[in-house]
Amino acid sequence: MKHDALIAHLRDVRQHVDGYRASSRQELVEEEARAIAEEAAYERGLEDALVRSSILVEQALAAAASEVQTIRSRWSIECQAMISTQAAAYRAGLEERLSAGVVNALAPFIDEMQRIRIRASFLQFLRKTLPNGFVTEVTISGPASEEEFIVDCLGKVGVRAVYRPSESSEMEATIGDTIINVDFGSWTQRVLTEFVEARNVGS
Incomplete structure (x- = not known):
């Protein structure tokens, strides 16, 4: 009788252990499935974030490039207009103070003064319009x-100038696809010629 009771008890214990093992295996399977699902969701979220970040970066770069191109498109015209205006103002000042004979006598001095003005205007224009952070090197050829x-x-x-000396009186700056050109000789000669012609007409 006791033997039968012991066997029955051992059978119950075994069934309980088997049930616990089955339950544990089921929980492990479910836990593994949840871990796989969570990892997949994380990877999808990371991929989506990278895609969105890439799009934002591309949009920002495109906007910056567009702004730089807009600025560059105005450089040459604005630079020449500025220099022309200053040269005209300088000529007007000479007309008020000097005669044609004095201009010819002071031609070397006028040449140097005009060179200084053109050079200063050229540099002022570059410093004012170069977009910060985008242009760090400019190629220039000139005297x-x-x-x-x-x-x-x-x-x-903060701009590195690669200067290429030449025997020409022209100075040319190359910035990407944009070329800015000034001619020291032609501007000075224009001042002298127009001044003398104006004096001849008035005399």
């Missing part, structure tokens, strides 16, 4: 006498 001054001035505003 060798201008190299040290131009390179030093642009260097002070």
Whole structure:
């Protein structure tokens, strides 16, 4: 009798253990399934975030490039207009104070003063309109006498000037696809010629 009761008890214990093992296996399967699902959701979320970040970066770069291009498109016209206006104002000042003979006698001085004005206007225009953070190097060709001054001035505003000396009186700045050109000789000659012609008409 006791033997039968012991066997029955052991059978109950075994069934209980088997049931516990089955339950544990089921829980492990469910836990593993949840972990897989959570990992997949995390990966999808990460992928979506990367896609959105990439789109935002592309939009920001496109907007910045568009702004830079807009600024560059105005450089050449604005620079020439500024220099032309200043040259005309300088000529008007000369007409008020000097005669044609004095202009011819002071031609070297006028040439140097006009060169200083054109150079200053050219540099002022570049410093004012170069977009910060986008342009750090400018290629310039021009008279060798201008190299040290131009390179030093642009260097002070964080722009590296690659200067190529030439025997021409022209100075040309290349920034990407934009070319800005000024001619020291032609501007000075224009001042002298127009001044003399104006004096001849008035005499």
